[in-house]
Amino acid sequence: MSKVKKGVRLDHISKIYQDPKTGKDFYAVKDTSLTIEPGSFVTLLGPSGCGKTTTLRMIAGFESPDEGEIYLGDEAINALTPNKRDTAMVFQSYALLPHYNVFDNVAYGLKLRKVPANEIKERVMKILDLVELTGMEGRMTNQLSGGQQQRVALARALVIEPSVLLFDEPLSNLDAKLRVSMRTEIRRIQQEVGITAIYVTHDQSEAMALSDNIIIMNKGVVAQMGSPQDIYYHPNSEFVADFIGEANFLQGTLERMDGSHAVLNVEGSSTRVPAKQGMTAGSSYTVVLRPESAVLRDEGGLPCQVTLSCFMGSYQNYHVKVGGTLVKLTDYNPKNKRIYQVGETCSLVFDPESVHIL
Amino acid sequence: MAKSQSAALDRKKLMADPVMVGTIAVLIAFLTLFILYPLAILLVDSFYGGTGFTLDTFRRIMAMPTFTKAIGNTLKVGFLVGVLSTIVGLLFAYVEVYVKMGRAVGGLFKVVSMLPVVSPPFVLSLSMIMLFGKAGLITRFLLGIYDNSVYGFWGIVIVQTLTFFPVCYMMLKGLLKNIDPSLEEAARDMGASRWTVFATVTFPLLLPGLGNAFLVTFIESIADFANPMIIGGSYDTLATTIYLQITGAYDKEGAAAMAVVLLSITLLMFAVQKYYLEAKTAATLTGKASRGRMLIDDRSVTVPLTILCGLAAFFVIMMYACVPIGALFPTWGYKFTPLTFKWFGQVFTRYHGLQAFRDSFVLSLIASPITALLSMIISYLVVKRKFRSKGFIEAVSMLAMAVPGTVLGVGYIRGYSGGLFHSANWPIFAEGGALHSLFPNGLLGGIYGSAAILIIVFVVRSLPTGTRSGISALR
Numbered sequence: 089m090s091k092v093k094k095g096v097r098l099d100h101i102s103k104i105y106q107d108p109k110t111g112k113d114f115y116a117v118k119d120t121s122l123t124i125e126p127g128s129f130v131t132l133l134g135p136s137g138c139g140k141t142t143t144l145r146m147i148a149g150f151e152s153p154d155e156g157e158i159y160l161g162d163e164a165i166n167a168l169t170p171n172k173r174d175t176a177m178v179f180q181s182y183a184l185l186p187h188y189n190v191f192d193n194v195a196y197g198l199k200l201r202k203v204p205a206n207e208i209k210e211r212v213m214k215i216l217d218l219v220e221l222t223g224m225e226g227r228m229t230n231q232l233s234g235g236q237q238q239r240v241a242l243a244r245a246l247v248i249e250p251s252v253l254l255f256d257e258p259l260s261n262l263d264a265k266l267r268v269s270m271r272t273e274i275r276r277i278q279q280e281v282g283i284t285a286i287y288v289t290h291d292q293s294e295a296m297a298l299s300d301n302i303i304i305m306n307k308g309v310v311a312q313m314g315s316p317q318d319i320y321y322h323p324n325s326e327f328v329a330d331f332i333g334e335a336n337f338l339q340g341t342l343e344r345m346d347g348s349h350a351v352l353n354v355e356g357s358s359t360r361v362p363a364k365q366g367m368t369a370g371s372s373y374t375v376v377l378r379p380e381s382a383v384l385r386d387e388g389g390l391p392c393q394v395t396l397s398c399f400m401g402s403y404q405n406y407h408v409k410v411g412g413t414l415v416k417l418t419d420y421n422p423k424n425k426r427i428y429q430v431g432e433t434c435s436l437v438f439d440p441e442s443v444h445i446l
Numbered sequence: 447m448a449k450s451q452s453a454a455l456d457r458k459k460l461m462a463d464p465v466m467v468g469t470i471a472v473l474i475a476f477l478t479l480f481i482l483y484p485l486a487i488l489l490v491d492s493f494y495g496g497t498g499f500t501l502d503t504f505r506r507i508m509a510m511p512t513f514t515k516a517i518g519n520t521l522k523v524g525f526l527v528g529v530l531s532t533i534v535g536l537l538f539a540y541v542e543v544y545v546k547m548g549r550a551v552g553g554l555f556k557v558v559s560m561l562p563v564v565s566p567p568f569v570l571s572l573s574m575i576m577l578f579g580k581a582g583l584i585t586r587f588l589l590g591i592y593d594n595s596v597y598g599f600w601g602i603v604i605v606q607t608l609t610f611f612p613v614c615y616m617m618l619k620g621l622l623k624n625i626d627p628s629l630e631e632a633a634r635d636m637g638a639s640r641w642t643v644f645a646t647v648t649f650p651l652l653l654p655g656l657g658n659a660f661l662v663t664f665i666e667s668i669a670d671f672a673n674p675m676i677i678g679g680s681y682d683t684l685a686t687t688i689y690l691q692i693t694g695a696y697d698k699e700g701a702a703a704m705a706v707v708l709l710s711i712t713l714l715m716f717a718v719q720k721y722y723l724e725a726k727t728a729a730t731l732t733g734k735a736s737r738g739r740m741l742i743d744d745r746s747v748t749v750p751l752t753i754l755c756g757l758a759a760f761f762v763i764m765m766y767a768c769v770p771i772g773a774l775f776p777t778w779g780y781k782f783t784p785l786t787f788k789w790f791g792q793v794f795t796r797y798h799g800l801q802a803f804r805d806s807f808v809l810s811l812i813a814s815p816i817t818a819l820l821s822m823i824i825s826y827l828v829v830k831r832k833f834r835s836k837g838f839i840e841a842v843s844m845l846a847m848a849v850p851g852t853v854l855g856v857g858y859i860r861g862y863s864g865g866l867f868h869s870a871n872w873p874i875f876a877e878g879g880a881l882h883s884l885f886p887n888g889l890l891g892g893i894y895g896s897a898a899i900l901i902i903v904f905v906v907r908s909l910p911t912g913t914r915s916g917i918s919a920l921r
Contacts, residue, residue, distance in 0.1 A: 148635060150631055150634075150740055151740070169634075170631070170634045170635050171634050171635070171636075171637045171638055171639055172637075175635070176635060176636065177631075177632070177635045179628045179631070179632055180628075181626060181628050183626065183628040183629050183631065183632035184629075184632075185629060185632075185633070185646075185647060186629075186651070187650045187651065196633065196636050196638075196646075197636035197637050200636060200637045200638055200642065201637060241632075244632075244636065245635075248636060248637065
């Protein structure tokens, strides 16, 4: 695309809704500022009601922010109606026009822009080729499968060459297998076109697979923003740690500092973990331990007792008690490994570099 | 085949329930006697000339200029009323579903668009005459026009539009609510202005529904008797012509043939509406709304639409308000003060006024529970049970919807005034016949001119409404 890529910037955006039951006002999005780099693929991730869809719809222009300003590139776009904004959205329900065929659905935006007929034809066919729907242009939309319908919706959004592509949970109406193949497809197309994309989902694996950056939202505010690795390995709160992947939380009291590491007392045992800034001796800290980053051994770590041991094929699933804390573990490739049974006492061992202090 | 076994079992189970079988038998008898038979007798009367099949009666009525003129009049009025009602209904439905407005204003529009449904049929005609007639409050006293005539084409069109647009409003409101808002958002997102969205998305999706609403009001307008009778003046429609043919010219065969013509028109439209447009509407609008619709709060849209609806609402309210207020004037159009209750007194004391009130009230009181019960039974049988005559019961009870009141009335006159199948003329029931003393008016002839036949007519006329809402509630 010859167009100059544009990013999106939200400057202290708030959106207030009225609760239909109580009649009270509440913040759907509260004082949110974020910057989305041109050409990047960013996911808004969070539980339902966290404000992610509202944020997306404010960028598209379907909702107006009550406070703050939205910028597309350097241009403030608060006052622009959706049809004047250089964005295109892919909807959860596909939103294809049922009285048009595939070609006319894709050509809709170009016709509105008064593009000459032969150019429309050329551009629509090119985009249909990109989403691998060549030969389907004469079909009515109800003759297409869910995956094909979503490709048409994507083609329709791409063909008008917007500066920003918006996705509102586009895959949640598809079955699990199709979801996985479609998300690779979306990523491929976004990379090929090099367009800025903002993607809303509540599915963390989708967010991981697609994004350059993930923005995790909770209760109307941004909880954390960063690359998938960043968020997975260095979550900044229990909410983020728990929302992305599975997490165990161990409480420990700081005994002493040891260079760049801290020695914590966890359930009566001294444990060395990477330190974070401003730790004080005697204070209590939470350590995040991912289920796959620890293993069970006969000795050499935190003493524990097995309460669940379950073969899952690619991994062995353990629940162990470390003192009073339940820790969930996944031990991959369990074939030929020593399997611990329920009731056995053993030792929880992990590499200090694989844990993270909140 | 395995299927025949399940059919046999179904039949066996049904037969094991004598109450059910009895109910079905009674229902079929009722529907046949009071819906099918009166219509059938019209056909027989108009095609049977004493000796055999004949088209003479039709030739005769087609040669009457009053009748051919009435056909043209009826279709003209029906078409215009259909178009106008659909437009006004769409306006109110669109404003309710799409436009953000204050609770009070929205509530007012809602009431205004429902009011004509519950009002008696000729109240609006009356108001029209009182407000815009020769001695109309507005025409003469406000504008000083002394020779304004409301009687005729435009009078009927205005009054019928106000009476029937709520039907369109309700149908279109339901359809608009079914349009997935994300379709319109997607179009908007692609660069369409609000008007383009309406023209390229909302309107095409709604088109079969608009056709549906148009035909339903067309049928209602054609079938309407009360309004053309009061405000039609010398402008005759089919319904009034048929009535005059039977009460004025006392030409029962002619009236029967005219009724057949009217019935054919309404049945044809009913068939198109029911089997073509309804299926099409369902096909384009199956989508469920995925999220709430963002109401339009853009002033360039809300202000003109509110003004339009407001004008229509003001007109409707004025029409209804003038009836109770007018009842308080000493002499309408001549003497407006002091306000008096004397008319209320007279209405109950003179010209059998009290008796008319009492009769209407008692008849309705008897007819409504019967209608409710019948509709309930029919809906239950149609939705929940499987038996052979189910299609018949459903079709006939819906058929009554397409039968104009005048047609049914003529059918009852022809069907029952001389007993079932004119049986009063049969030798066995005629003067000197063996059973004359038992059935002086022939079989069932005794109900003619009685309260019983009125109640039956009431029941049959409101059965489609009851059955339709019953079926949709049970499904």
